Amino acid sequence: MKTDRELFEAYKQDVYKLCWYMTSNRADAEDLCQEAFVKALGQDRSRVVEEKAWLLRIAANLCRNHYRRKKNGIQKEIRSFLLMRPAPPERPEDRVERRELSDEFARRLEKLPEKLRAAITLRYGNGLRLEEVAAVLEIPLGTVKSRIHKGLAQLRIQMEAQPSYTRKGEKCYE
Structure with a gap:
C-alpha cells in the first residue's frame, strides 16, 4: 500500500484531469481534486485493490454531486481530448x-x-x-x-x- 504522499503524487494528474473534464472549470476542478484526496486519505485503504479506480470513483462522485448542484446554472465548455495530443x-x-x-x-x-x-x-x-x-x-x-x-x-x-x-x-x- 502506498503512503499518502505516494498516492497523491501517483494519481494527482488523473484525478485533476477527470475533475476538469467533468466540470469544465479550472477552479472547480482544483477544489474537487483536493476534496477527493482529502476524502480518500481519510478513509481506510487496506481493502482497496485498484487505487486509481477507487480514487477516480471518489472524484467522479464528487463531480456528479457538484454538477447536480450547479445543474440550473450555465455550464462552461469542456475542452476537447484533441487538445491533449501533441501535434507535429x-x-x-x-x-x-x-x-x-x-x-x-x-x-x-x-x-x-x-x-x-x-x-x-x-x-x-x-x-x-x-x-x-x-x-x-x-x-x-x-x-x-x-x-x-x-x-x-x-x-x-x-x-x-x-x-x-x-x-x-x-x-x-x-
Missing part, C-alpha cells in the same frame, strides 16, 4: 483549423448527457480500461460499452452534420 509542427492555418475543430468537438461533447460524457471522459480523457471505467462509475461493463458506443455515435452524427468538419470527399469515422 504545422502551418498556422492548419493549427487554427484544428483548434476550431477541437472547440467544436468540446461543445458537442458538452451537449451529451452526463452519463455518456462521463464514460467517454474516463475512457479517452483518463485512458482507463473499460473495466476501470465500470468500477469508477459503479455500473456493469456492458453498460460502459453501451454508453461509450452511444456517445461516440452521437458525436459522429453531430460532427458529420457540419460539412465544414470533413474534407471534401472524406467521411468522418470514429
